[in-house]
Amino acid sequence: MSTERRKVESRNDVFVERTETKIWLEVEDQHNPYLADSCLCHGYDLLELTQKRSFVEVLYLLFRGELPGIDEARLLEQLMIALINPGPRHPATRAAMTAGVGSTDREHILPIALSIYGGSHLGAGEVEPAMDWLRKQRKHDPGQVAKELIANGTPPGEGDWHIAPGFGSRFGGVDPMATKIANHLSSLPGTHETLTWGCEFARALNSHTLGWLSPAIAAAVFTDLGFSPRAGAGLFQLLGAPGLLAHGVELSNKPVTAMPFVKDENYVIQYE
Amino acid sequence: MSSNMNNSSYRLWDERRGKIQSKKGGWVVGNGIFNHGYSMMDDLVGKASYMQVLVLNATGRLPERPLADWFEACHICMSWPDPRIWCNQIGALGGTSRASVVAATTAGVLAADAKTYGSKPLLQGVQFIQSAMQDHRRGVSAEEIVSNACAKHRGKPNITGFARPLAKGDERVVAMERVQKQLGLPTGEHLQLALQIESTLMKQFNESMNINGYASAFLSDRGYTAEEIYRIFAIVVNSGITACYVDTNDKTPDAFLPLRCTDIEYTGKLARPVPC
Numbered sequence: 001m002s003t004e005r006r007k008v009e010s011r012n013d014v015f016v017e018r019t020e021t022k023i024w025l026e027v028e029d030q031h032n033p034y035l036a037d038s039c040l041c042h043g044y045d046l047l048e049l050t051q052k053r054s055f056v057e058v059l060y061l062l063f064r065g066e067l068p069g070i071d072e073a074r075l076l077e078q079l080m081i082a083l084i085n086p087g088p089r090h091p092a093t094r095a096a097m098t099a100g101v102g103s104t105d106r107e108h109i110l111p112i113a114l115s116i117y118g119g120s121h122l123g124a125g126e127v128e129p130a131m132d133w134l135r136k137q138r139k140h141d142p143g144q145v146a147k148e149l150i151a152n153g154t155p156p157g158e159g160d161w162h163i164a165p166g167f168g169s170r171f172g173g174v175d176p177m178a179t180k181i182a183n184h185l186s187s188l189p190g191t192h193e194t195l196t197w198g199c200e201f202a203r204a205l206n207s208h209t210l211g212w213l214s215p216a217i218a219a220a221v222f223t224d225l226g227f228s229p230r231a232g233a234g235l236f237q238l239l240g241a242p243g244l245l246a247h248g249v250e251l252s253n254k255p256v257t258a259m260p261f262v263k264d265e266n267y268v269i270q271y272e
Numbered sequence: 273m274s275s276n277m278n279n280s281s282y283r284l285w286d287e288r289r290g291k292i293q294s295k296k297g298g299w300v301v302g303n304g305i306f307n308h309g310y311s312m313m314d315d316l317v318g319k320a321s322y323m324q325v326l327v328l329n330a331t332g333r334l335p336e337r338p339l340a341d342w343f344e345a346c347h348i349c350m351s352w353p354d355p356r357i358w359c360n361q362i363g364a365l366g367g368t369s370r371a372s373v374v375a376a377t378t379a380g381v382l383a384a385d386a387k388t389y390g391s392k393p394l395l396q397g398v399q400f401i402q403s404a405m406q407d408h409r410r411g412v413s414a415e416e417i418v419s420n421a422c423a424k425h426r427g428k429p430n431i432t433g434f435a436r437p438l439a440k441g442d443e444r445v446v447a448m449e450r451v452q453k454q455l456g457l458p459t460g461e462h463l464q465l466a467l468q469i470e471s472t473l474m475k476q477f478n479e480s481m482n483i484n485g486y487a488s489a490f491l492s493d494r495g496y497t498a499e500e501i502y503r504i505f506a507i508v509v510n511s512g513i514t515a516c517y518v519d520t521n522d523k524t525p526d527a528f529l530p531l532r533c534t535d536i537e538y539t540g541k542l543a544r545p546v547p548c
Contacts, residue, residue: 006480008441022540028533036533043541052546065540067547108375115382158284172281209281266291269298271309 023062042066056080063227063235071190072225078188079221082181083214083236085243092117092240096248101259109248114237117244121162122170122213124233130166130219131229137164138197146204166216167198167205174211182212185221194223296329308332323347330503331496338455339494343504345451346487349444350508353515355528359384363513367520368528376521380513381506388437391505396432397488398498401462404469405492414468418476429477433485434470444483452490460493 025043026036039046041058042065049058053067056077060068068076086093096113104112118124137145155161162168170178179202186195198220202211218236227235251258292298297307305312308328316325324340327333335343355364359380366376384390404417412420421431429435436442452459459467466489470481491501520528 006441006443006446008439008443010439011437013438016537018535018537020537020539022538024536025538025540026533026536033532033534034530040538040540040543043544044546045543048546052548105372108372111375111379171285172279260290262290262292264301267298268291268293269300269306270293270295 022065060225063231064225068225071188075185075188075190075192075221076225078185079218080239082185083218083239085246086117086122086214086240087243088247090117090122091119092123093244093247096244097251097259100248100251101254101256103252103256106249106252109252110241110245113244113248114241117237117240118233122215124215124236126162126166126213126215127219127222127232127236128229130164130216131223131232133165134194134198134216134219134223135229137201138194142197142201143204146201150205150208161210162213163205163210164201164216166213166219167202168210168213170213173209174206175213178212178214178217181214182217182220185217192221192224195220296332308334310334327504330506331500338457342448342451342455342457342490346448346483347505347508347511349447349483350505351510351512353512353519355516355519357389357512358386359390359509360512360516363515363517364520364528367517368523368526370521370525373514373517373521376517377510377514380516381510384509391502391508393432393484394488394501394505395498397484398492398496398501400432401466401485401489402492402498405462405465408465414465415472417465418469418472429473429479431469431473431485433466433488434473434481435477435479436482440478441480442482442486445481445486448483448486448490457490460490462489462492465489 023042025040027038027040029035029037041049042061044061044067049061053061054073054077057067057073060072060076088094088097092113095116096109099109099112100106116123120126120129149163153161153163160169160172182195182199182202186192186199195217198212198216205211215236218239219232222229222232222235297305297309297312299305304314307316307325310316310328316328320328320334321337321340321344323344324334324337327335327340327343353360355361362383363376363380366373366379371379385392387393400421404412407417407420408414418429418431422429424430463486466481466485470485473479473481487505488498488501496504
């Protein structure tokens with residue numbers, strides 16, 4: 001292929017002159033166009049929101065464009081509490097703790113942990129697929145869907161089986177905390193079509209040592225609240241962020257000896 | 273560690289508690305540092321290039337020096353200091369907001385884990401050319417491969433590894449072909465097929481092969497899998513990001529592409545009272 005044939009020419013794509021947003025308006029100060037004199041979130045004045053609405057209501061507003069009703073706000077808030085901490089054994093939390101004890105600059109602790117929390121195994125990377133999957137499957141009988149998946153699926157040679165995005169085994173068993181959280185959230189007032197479907201689906205899986213995992217709980221609630229699947233991963237990360245950060249900060253003024261260091265005799269190099 | 277509980281369902285995890293079994297290597301205090309069977313200080317430092325060791329770490333195989341030099345040239349091709357490129361702009365924004373160089377550079381690298389540019393499209397690029405090669409071996413022509421690929425996208429030549437955003441043509445392929453020749457690295461069957469596909473695309477759509485298509489085919493000829501290539505190129509964009517960071521970090525804070533309030537176009541709801 002000649003150089004001439006690979007001659008580089010601009011496509012002259014037409015780009016917008018200004019970035020567009022429906023979310024936020026910064027009203028310029030009359031003396032300085034770089035300063036905002038007021039801010040509107042989907043039309044609501046930010047300072048008025050601080051006085052009249054809760055954090056969780058404004059979070060919902062940011063993503064949905066309207067304030068939630070009482071039931072929606074309660075469901076989101078309780079999900080946020082339920083998923084506030086992936087727990088000190090989750091790889092993302094351990095990343096935060098490892099960064100903390102390793103005296104990583106503290107502003108990096110949360111981004112480090114959130115990157116790991118983006119994984120597709122019990123992390124944010126599993127949420128959008130779970131939302132897509134739930135939106136498609138909730139039209140069908142959950143027992144039948146479970147039956148077909150069990151019949152047609154193949155468990156991995158070792159480790160946990162995620163039979164559907166966000167559903168499967170954890171450490172070889174059904175995760176009792178995930179089950180309790182999902183059952184509690186589905187008992188809250190309001191219509192939770194996806195969450196209810198998920199509970200029935202999980203029950204149908206239980207005899208095969210499979211059930212709810214936390215990404216699917218978030219996915220079901222996000223779906224019922226009308227959030228876009230595209231927001232699912234980030235919202236899941238946002239919900240787990242407080243716990244990740246807290247564990248990282250807790251170790252950030254401790255010596256490296258405050259976490260185990262695998263002894264040489266337990267470090268085995270196995271070349272193939 | 274011990275446990276009073278024992279159950280076959282979680283034996284897998286019990287067997288791994290408190291232990292690390294590495295297939296890669298490690299530091300044996302007092303004995304040395306080992307990497308895929310090599311002694312780092314004796315066998316690699318001063319003897320192998322950084323790129324050879326990078327590929328070793330990503331794949332478990334130490335490439336010959338000419339191939340490692342090809343990888344290095346390809347890395348140079350795929351990162352340059354223009355802050356209009358998305359990952360680079362994140363580096364520049366990090367510089368202007370006085371993030372650390374590590375934070376800004378890694379944030380930019382993370383941004384390039386994208387569908388349209390950076391390292392991730394290599395997965396699709398390799399999958400395409402390796403799948404096309406299988407078809408070609410069964411007698412499917414380059415023209416038919418293009419036709420089949422276009423049929424999946426309403427007739428458009430939307431094939432990873434061919435065409436590119438913003439511009440037609442790719443000067444990096446020309447440079448890498450020159451490097452390949454200088455290094456004495458032959459063109460294999462995947463790259464030959466990619467060139468035939470390019471010829472077809474040039475005739476039909478005036479679109480050529482991009483650096484992804486070239487690298488995917490060239491490395492497929494050398495037995496690398498898509499995942500291995502993605503891993504090798506994990507941080508391929510880093511140096512351009514750092515350059516863009518440095519440019520803005522050395523200047524006034526918050527002065528990179530500054531925006532007036534009205535430079536953002538608001539198209540949302542008009543002002544309204546918060547309901548009680």
